[in-house]
């Protein structure tokens with residue numbers, strides 16, 4: 001067929017031939033796509049502006065400085081009904097970031113364990129991991145959230161009958177209440193000591209790597225680094241006289257008062273998103289490891305590398321190259337899915353944003369703010385993961 | 398060729414927009430043949446689909462009254478259930494023609510949100526409900542309680558203000574949907590439920606054990622519930638306003654759905670003007686309707702008293718007393734300007 005096309009006489013430059021000319025066709029369709037896109041965008045823009053004009057609502061972002069008037073159940077920063085709408089949105093954003101960060105870490109750890117478990121030679125472990133993946137992958141995340149919120153956490157007892165755990169912790173349907181640490185004078189040296197310790201540990205690791213290159217001798221880097229990172233802040237803590245007291249929860253008329261509290265809405269969302277996303281990550285990990293050629297493992301064995309060294313030095317670094325790009329999409333999914341928290345009253349960005357939208361009526365402005373924030377979070381995550389990917393690829397060479 | 402395609406497409410888009418942007422709701426409604434009414438997603442007595450799927454309730458009857466005035470047929474309504482959050486966007490975007498959904502008339506909704514309210518169909522106020530077992534007698538004892546509340550309401554704002562002015566601590570448990578608030582209260586996630594008093598009565602009925610819950614005596618706000626329309630369409634505002642007043646006026650005249658046909662023969666000039674039987678009357682046509690608009694409302698829907706008793710009063714499980722919602726002539730606040 002290709003032969004024929006090559007040997008056939010060149011087609012005449014007529015209209016019919018233009019239709020059959022792949023080049024002309026491709027140009028035509030590209031132009032058409034652009035035209036349609038431009039028309040659609042213009043139509044949307046026109047629609048928005050005429051609708052705005054018609055709805056007699058105020059526009060602009062000035063409302064962000066107004067008093068919000070509503071309270072939020074959980075906040076990482078000081079917030080009250082006297083704070084501004086802008087701050088309410090910030091409270092939501094920080095809660096979204098909190099869920100995203102804790103969820104991503106947990107999902108990655110659980111995903112790794114399950115993914116490797118599925119490849120295990122132990123039949124039971126492999127089957128259990130398969131069942132996990134199949135269950136969580138096939139249930140909508142909203143249902144998983146409700147399962148935790150209404151199915152598990154709502155069954156916990158009232159605060160009056162709270163389950164008492166060790167160290168004055170209480171578990172009830174109002175969440176986990178625990179003694180809250182109150183740092184006294186001089187406590188600020190502890191984080192400083194921690195930062196110094198981390199820098200020291202990194203320096204040590206670099207030095208030890210050089211030494212190993214030069215002499216072939218190894219030191220237990222992991223243990224020594226952990227010792228530095230834990231030890232130095234501990235010494236600092238003791239040196240300034242252990243300035244730490246606790247605010248213990250006590251039973252009030254309605255609730256446990258005092259202490260710190262982790263609300264069930266957070267726990268339900270965190271568990272649901274972590275476990276749901278972990279199922280996808282497990283599959284990515286499995287695919288990544290399977291994707292490293294068998295020859296690589298065999299070659300490593302032929303060189304005399306032990307099986308765990310083979311995994312650590314040969315398989316994992318190569319698997320990373322396959323794993324990281326799809327892992328990024330899972331991180332983005334988890335972050336975006338955090339907006340489902342609105343269904344169980346977790347005050348994340350979408351929730352405080354919608355309330356602001358409702359109280360002020362600034363629909364276009366609030367939607368644009370929320371879109372921009374989610375987009376920014378996603379782009380930053382992608383950029384970071386791309387950087388990490390590039391670094392991994394370089395190391396692997 | 399591409400040029401014509403482009404201009405045709407833009408032309409179509411622009412034309413489409415200009416018709417969507419029309420401000421003459423009454424003409425639109427007449428043309429499409431029904432009123433699109435934003436109601437509650439399900440609040441006993443105010444708006445709720447019955448077993449056969451037909452919407453019933455106090456607010457629903459206001460939609461039906463408008464349909465009766467426009468079409469002489471109260472069934473020409475389509476309902477859009479709206480949550481506290483979604484209701485305003487639904488009205489602003491033109492998805493609904495009226496919002497009759499236990500919505501409080503406030504200045505910011507009247508101005509910044511771009512709506513118009515003209516009369517109050519139910520005078521309400523915010524209250525608290527607690528389980529009897531907590532032994533609470535007054536809202537002032539509630540310091541430290543977890544309070545369930547729906548977001549996007551005046552309720553959530555009044556709550557913050559009330560606890561702040563009385564120097565009480567509380568723990569807000571805020572949900573977007575009514576069912577979630579109800580479920581959380583029922584599950585004991587919070588100690589207190591707060592919303593409009595009318596809503597409290599309706600919600601209490603829906604609980605598995607209504608008698609285990611008490612409504613506290615404090616009323617912490619004014620909640621004048623009122624139907625809303627978009628600003629900038631005075632003709633439609635007039636129709637919706639007078640449909641509501643007609644219900645009240647009919648009660649004042651003693652006209653009911655049962656005796657309205659008889660009343661048509663009345664010689665009382667006020668009633669003749671109201672029912673459109675006066676010779677050469679222009680009252681209905683000036684509204685953009687037929688002259689028997691008020692007759693159709695009363696015939697199809699009844700008067701304010703009938704609407705009240707049947708949905709939320711003594712003829713309903715809610716058994717709410719008329720209170721502030723009695724006629725002005727009986728010590729209440731319901732008052733209609735004269736039809737003349």
Ligand SMILES: N[C@@H](CCC(=O)N[C@@H](CS)C(=O)NCC(=O)O)C(=O)O
Nearest residue numbers: 438480481500501550551575592596
């Ligand atoms: N009147 C208040 C509150 C109205 C309101 O939304 N009440 C709640 C609780 S009774 C409700 O009807 N929710 C039903 C829903 O969102 O589906 C307001 O206008 O903001």
